[in-house]
Amino acid sequence: MSEIAILGAGIMGHGIALVFALGGHQVRLTDSRAETLEKAPGLMEAALETLREAGEADASWTAERLRDAIRCSASPAETVRGAEVVIEAITELPDAKRALFAEIDPLLGDDTILASNTSYLDVFPLIPARRQRQALIAHWYTPPYLVDLVDIVPGPETDPAFVERMRALIEGMGQVPIVLKKFISGYIANRIQSAITLEVFKLLDEGYATAREIDDAIIHGLALRIPILGHLAKADFTGIELVRNALANRTYDPPVPTGRSESVDRLVGEGRTGVMAGKGFFDWGGRSPADLFRDRDRRLLALKKALREIGPLTGE
Ligand SMILES: NC(=O)c1ccc[n+]([C@@H]2O[C@H](COP(=O)([O-])OP(=O)(O)OC[C@H]3O[C@@H](n4cnc5c(N)ncnc54)[C@H](O)[C@@H]3O)[C@@H](O)[C@H]2O)c1
Numbered sequence: 420m421s422e423i424a425i426l427g428a429g430i431m432g433h434g435i436a437l438v439f440a441l442g443g444h445q446v447r448l449t450d451s452r453a454e455t456l457e458k459a460p461g462l463m464e465a466a467l468e469t470l471r472e473a474g475e476a477d478a479s480w481t482a483e484r485l486r487d488a489i490r491c492s493a494s495p496a497e498t499v500r501g502a503e504v505v506i507e508a509i510t511e512l513p514d515a516k517r518a519l520f521a522e523i524d525p526l527l528g529d530d531t532i533l534a535s536n537t538s539y540l541d542v543f544p545l546i547p548a549r550r551q552r553q554a555l556i557a558h559w560y561t562p563p564y565l566v567d568l569v570d571i572v573p574g575p576e577t578d579p580a581f582v583e584r585m586r587a588l589i590e591g592m593g594q595v596p597i598v599l600k601k602f603i604s605g606y607i608a609n610r611i612q613s614a615i616t617l618e619v620f621k622l623l624d625e626g627y628a629t630a631r632e633i634d635d636a637i638i639h640g641l642a643l644r645i646p647i648l649g650h651l652a653k654a655d656f657t658g659i660e661l662v663r664n665a666l667a668n669r670t671y672d673p674p675v676p677t678g679r680s681e682s683v684d685r686l687v688g689e690g691r692t693g694v695m696a697g698k699g700f701f702d703w704g705g706r707s708p709a710d711l712f713r714d715r716d717r718r719l720l721a722l723k724k725a726l727r728e729i730g731p732l733t734g735e
Pocket of ligand 1: 426427428429430431432449450451452455495507508509510511515519536537538539558559560561
């Protein structure tokens with residue numbers, strides 16, 4: 420069992436706290452906004468209930484046990500002092516992160532892993548020089564208690580022993596750590612998702628297909644094979660010569676990023692901002708966001724269970 424400190428209790432922080440608690444660790448959680456810190460236990464309990472229902476957390480995980488495993492404190496010093504791992508999950512603003520790293524620097528032990536959950540920032544220049552050997556990125560996806568992938572990225576001066584400790588810790592909780600050789604903004608999955616985003620908005624904006632048709636193509640075509648094969652094993656099944664010919668023929672012209680999408684701008688202008696507003700690309704039939712999130716999570720859990728039974732088809 421390790422003592423884990425999590426800074427930031429927002430969308431990611433409370434979810435990461437739940438992952439570590441269920442993984443058998445003692446967690447301390449803080450946030451600079453009192454209201455966010457107050458809401459965190461309720462959100463974690465609701466997520467725990469969904470996990471219990473699906474058999475992903477056993478019945479001994481009561482709300483009371485959770486409150487013992489995750490201590491919330493308004494004090495960053497109380498949260499960080501003596502922790503073996505400190506995870507920064509605050510707002511994605513370089514100045515805020517730099518100030519926080521400077522503030523906690525005197526509180527860190529020389530063996531403490533200092534991890535940032537940043538999505539896109541090269542955080543290493545924001546971290547004090549003497550902490551570079553302890554610093555790394557550990558990037559979870561939302562919701563972290565359902566999505567198992569965690570990207571681990573060392574900085575230019577990170578001691579490999581810290582990377583290995585973080586990798587082992589995450590693997591020990593049943594999640595899937597991937598260690599990148601060096602920092603690239605968006606890591607692997609978010610970069611691929613960004614490429615899909617550009618393509619989807621090109622097809623929509625230029626009138627090739629409707630939102631329904633695009634999602635049907637993704638759900639019934641693209642997505643079906645990905646959980647079993649990934650992309651490169653799928654290429655092995657396609658045949659690498661065909662892959663080479665397709666590259667050489669250059670029939671695919673990737674969209675040029677313009678920094679905006681007409682479809683997205685129109686939806687935002689109409690107040691159709693997604694599930695929280697009841698409408699986005701689709702109309703969600705008056706269902707509450709909480710109901711929709713629960714429905715999504717139940718389906719994801721059922722899919723994970725089925726995929727665990729089926730297993731991926733991969734070579735060495
Ligand atoms: N939302 C996602 O899908 C997602 C996924 C992966 C990674 N991330 C990354 O995780 C980090 C947090 O994102 P989020 O979506 O949880 O944001 P969020 O806005 O929901 O939460 C951030 C929290 O940090 C708090 N905060 C700000 N400064 C602080 C400080 N000095 N000390 C303590 N708390 C402070 C804020 O009050 C807020 O509650 C970002 O770096 C983001 O890029 C987000």
